[in-house]
Amino acid sequence: MARPPIEVIVLGTSSAAPTVRRGLSATTLIREGETILFDCGEGTQFRMLEAEIPRRKFHHIFISHLHGDHVFGLPGLISSLNLGQREYPLHLWGPRPLKKYIDFVTNWPRPTRIGFDIEVHEFAPGHEGLICEAPEWTVTSLPLDHTIPAMGYRFEEKELPGVFDGAKADALGVPFGPERKRLLRGESITLDDGAVIDPEALVGATRRGRAIAYCTDTAFCENAIRLTRDADLLLHESTYGDEFEEMAKDRKHSTIRQAATVAKEAGARHFVATHFSTRYEFPKLFRAMEKEGREVFPDLQMAHDLMRIEVYDREE
Numbered sequence: 001m002a003r004p005p006i007e008v009i010v011l012g013t014s015s016a017a018p019t020v021r022r023g024l025s026a027t028t029l030i031r032e033g034e035t036i037l038f039d040c041g042e043g044t045q046f047r048m049l050e051a052e053i054p055r056r057k058f059h060h061i062f063i064s065h066l067h068g069d070h071v072f073g074l075p076g077l078i079s080s081l082n083l084g085q086r087e088y089p090l091h092l093w094g095p096r097p098l099k100k101y102i103d104f105v106t107n108w109p110r111p112t113r114i115g116f117d118i119e120v121h122e123f124a125p126g127h128e129g130l131i132c133e134a135p136e137w138t139v140t141s142l143p144l145d146h147t148i149p150a151m152g153y154r155f156e157e158k159e160l161p162g163v164f165d166g167a168k169a170d171a172l173g174v175p176f177g178p179e180r181k182r183l184l185r186g187e188s189i190t191l192d193d194g195a196v197i198d199p200e201a202l203v204g205a206t207r208r209g210r211a212i213a214y215c216t217d218t219a220f221c222e223n224a225i226r227l228t229r230d231a232d233l234l235l236h237e238s239t240y241g242d243e244f245e246e247m248a249k250d251r252k253h254s255t256i257r258q259a260a261t262v263a264k265e266a267g268a269r270h271f272v273a274t275h276f277s278t279r280y281e282f283p284k285l286f287r288a289m290e291k292e293g294r295e296v297f298p299d300l301q302m303a304h305d306l307m308r309i310e311v312y313d314r315e316e
């Protein structure tokens with residue numbers, strides 16, 4: 001049976017500074033009623049309200065790096081969550097010195113009484129691998145190539161077991177109980193009449209989990225491709241167009257063409273470009289940039305604030 005889509009909502013799409021139409025970096029992912037946030041630029045909590053992002057099951061915020069346009073929304077959001085009588089912990093994940101920053105904002109000018117635990121999981125530069133494992137999904141990280149340590153993330157659902165064909169099991173005379181459990185575990189069973197039933201006859205193939213890669217801020221890098229391998233969706237910073245390729249190199253950002261190349265080389269199903277320099281506010285420049293990206297990845301989408309993307313299971 002098809003699962004409900006994972007909903008990804010891009011809350012802010014501007015690089016470095018906001019514009020009238022664009023807020024700073026933040027993206028939410030909603031899966032089975034659980035909300036996960038990636039980055040928290042200034043103004044994120046307003047955008048969350050505007051987008052009616054649920055906060056009932058909101059346990060994790062993954063921070064890519066500690067530039068202000070990705071973290072200055074944390075103090076306000078934490079403060080509002082505190083007023084909201086929240087009791088369960090909030091897990092913050094990101095590169096060092098995330099803990100120092102959180103300690104500062106929660107202790108200045110005097111210690112704030114926060115009614116829930118803030119658990120900061122910070123990582124040394126260059127850290128790679130699995131960082132967070134929940135019962136149904138994982139987040140892995142690889143270092144990106146930016147002016148300060150930056151972590152790229154891959155959110156991925158765990159594989160689902162294959163579907164059990166109950167009608168066929170009935171027809172074959174497989175009794176209810178431990179025999180069916182054994183088949184689901186991948187073991188063969190022998191019926192009373194001596195017939196051997198292999199699990200492949202009744203249990204469908206395991207179903208792959210959906211994967212979403214989040215890469216910002218970064219120059220074009222191999223790790224972004226590794227993180228995005230066969231992903232259902234890639235969100236990748238696209239700060240500049242071709243004309244600022246040199247600037248992108250100096251400031252360790254990507255052009256949209258480079259970001260689209262990551263999507264293409266990794267075999268991503270969808271690619272959403274985001275984190276645009278404020279100079280691309282004007283429609284003319286913005287459209288030119290979109291065209292450059294489409295030369296590499298024809299189906300790319302240019303993100304706008306509050307854009308919603310639904311990620312469905314792949315048709316097998």
Ligand SMILES: [Zn+2]
Pocket residue numbers: 015016025067069070217275
């Ligand atoms: Zn940025």
Ligand SMILES: [Zn+2]
Pocket residue numbers: 065067146217
């Ligand atoms: Zn940055």
